[in-house]
Amino acid sequence: MPRVSKEACLDELKLRILRMELEPGMLLDEASLAAHFGLSRTPLREILQRLAGDGYLSIRENRGAKVASMDVTTMRTFFQTAPMVYANISRLAAENRTGAQLSDLQRAQAEFANCTSEGDAPAAALCNHRFHALIGEMAQNPYLVAALNRLLIDHTRLSQTFYRPAGPREASLVTRASEQHDALICAIDARDGDLAIELTLQHWDLSRDSIERFVRPDPLPVDLVARKEKDAV
Amino acid sequence: MPRVSKEACLDELKLRILRMELEPGMLLDEASLAAHFGLSRTPLREILQRLAGDGYLSIRENRGAKVASMDVTTMRTFFQTAPMVYANISRLAAENRTGAQLSDLQRAQAEFANCTSEGDAPAAALCNHRFHALIGEMAQNPYLVAALNRLLIDHTRLSQTFYRPAGPREASLVTRASEQHDALICAIDARDGDLAIELTLQHWDLSRDSIERFVRPDPLPVDLVARKEKDAV
DNA sequence: TGTATACAATATGTATACAAAAAGACTGTG
DNA sequence: CACAGTCTTTTTGTATACATATTGTATACA
The missing domain is CATH 1.20.120.530 (GntR ligand-binding domain-like)
Known part of the structure; x- marks a missing residue:
């Protein structure tokens, strides 16, 4: 999926989390996501930060982003x-x-x-x-x-x-x-x-x-x- | 202020917003902030995204980050x-x-x-x-x-x-x-x-x-x- | 004088290269 | 066979250079 705008990427990630395609607790890989959306890692990381701020993800330093858990x-x-x-x-x-x-x-x-x-x-x-x-x-x-x-x-x-x-x-x-x-x-x-x-x-x-x-x-x-x-x- | 850790930068920005040293509605300049904290713009931008997620800032595309208003x-x-x-x-x-x-x-x-x-x-x-x-x-x-x-x-x-x-x-x-x-x-x-x-x-x-x-x-x-x-x- | 347009200056957004940290594989030893 | 330690691989974090968008300014024209 090449050349996708930042906002579209944000929306699709939200969607896939809400649909449980990205399961709770699942670890997200920056590189593969960036490649998938046709972005470089820099803007993708900013998207992850925003998603974390909205409660979709949780990010730990040096440990990557994982989908918000549902225990x-x-x-x-x-x-x-x-x-x-x-x-x-x-x-x-x-x-x-x-x-x-x-x-x-x-x-x-x-x-x-x-x-x-x-x-x-x-x-x-x-x-x-x-x-x-x-x-x-x-x-x-x-x-x-x-x-x-x-x-x-x-x-x-x-x-x-x-x-x-x-x-x-x-x-x-x-x-x-x-x-x-x-x-x-x-x-x-x-x-x-x-x-x-x-x-x-x-x-x-x-x-x-x-x-x-x-x-x-x-x-x-x-x-x-x-x-x-x-x-x- | 050279070589400040990312977390310290985050905390200080929060502090300065809470103390109203950074006034509501005030526009933040990435470059000068990055220079002030001894970081490059990339990690500083991630910090701004996080602060926006926590409600300290509001960010608009291509318009920079401004301190959350209090009207x-x-x-x-x-x-x-x-x-x-x-x-x-x-x-x-x-x-x-x-x-x-x-x-x-x-x-x-x-x-x-x-x-x-x-x-x-x-x-x-x-x-x-x-x-x-x-x-x-x-x-x-x-x-x-x-x-x-x-x-x-x-x-x-x-x-x-x-x-x-x-x-x-x-x-x-x-x-x-x-x-x-x-x-x-x-x-x-x-x-x-x-x-x-x-x-x-x-x-x-x-x-x-x-x-x-x-x-x-x-x-x-x-x-x-x-x-x-x-x-x- | 007011307005529109072109251009310059500044700031934000993105890509790439490199550094650092974590995770995994391998080997040697008890 | 278990385990500790080291090396390799993978992944995350950072800096820099460049592209793009916005803002400000000067100038031409009505």
Whole structure:
């Protein structure tokens, strides 16, 4: 991939991290990345620094850059923090949005709905990311947005995992998520902060349930487990 | 200043931004900075990228790096956001702190108390910064810490301004702040999250009052204003 | 006098070469 | 066979030279 602009390189690396093509904890090689994007190492290193600043990577002196990890403590912290930040961001977005931003958000939601109706789960997760990042921009609060964007990185990466096996039950959940997006847009349009908070918390509950169902799936059928138990005894 | 390590350069730039020696909005020149620190432009540029990622600077393509601004909207957002983030960080710190971190915090507070008793206001503001940054580390929450550290940058810069003219009233406020620090350490030591929140909000009220008193000082004596009013009528 | 354009000066962005540090392979010894 | 130490290889960090973009200035023209 020769002669790619710096910004394009930045975006693609973000994308590949969000899609989990670059797995958490994975070590990145400067030379090969630079060759891949048709850049020299100098600008590529600056890109890595920026990605680290945004929470996509962690860089250690003389040890290279690795994709931000997603261990158990990370997930625990994520579940603890996300609803509060999401809710506050939504309230601020309802209060501070501009008209142009609302149009952008509606377009992003149209794309999300399109992806879900076509059953393209990975694309839907990325559209969802963009949707919520736009709400972050509306909030006009650089402090909270820093937290939000870090949360969204992990949220999207988790979604990449749990959206994948799209059974009929998961499909209906995605439909509900899309409806909640529409409702949230209405609340933001009406500048109704309290409603935006409430809808956001509902949206979060849905998302959390989906993730939890993946992490703690239904147990195996009993007759299969029985043999294993007999061996153990 | 020849042959300064990269990390030292990073720290000094942070320090000079927090002390407002590098004023908000000020444009930084790569070449002169590199010469000043005895580095070449390549590593210095990486440092600037990192500082931008941490919220100290903002970088625009082909336009150089400028110190993060502090305009009216920034301050409004700051006052809106700080108490919530501070309170939550304190609660998490009380819940998740380690023994070693508590010792560090006590040392930082000793330094802060020392600076205040000596009347060294600028140094006190920096010690205060470090004190609260350590509480952030205790919280073990990278999402909220990103917000906290950005808040602390602006908080410390505001303090640099309003701590300066240290009248007797300001001195007593600083003493109270130091006592609140001690109380907060006790709460964190006892792992009392609710108490930590309450103390943090009190601490915030004190800080906010100080800043507001600086921004909206007592009006001029009436007899001086009288003449002006007569002219107007 | 105001404005537009060309040109010069300055600053930022990129590529390459080299230095330093970490990781890995090899060999000798217990 | 395990292990320590040294050498080689690989990777990261830095300096310099050059390319490109922006800014400032002078001059020509309306």
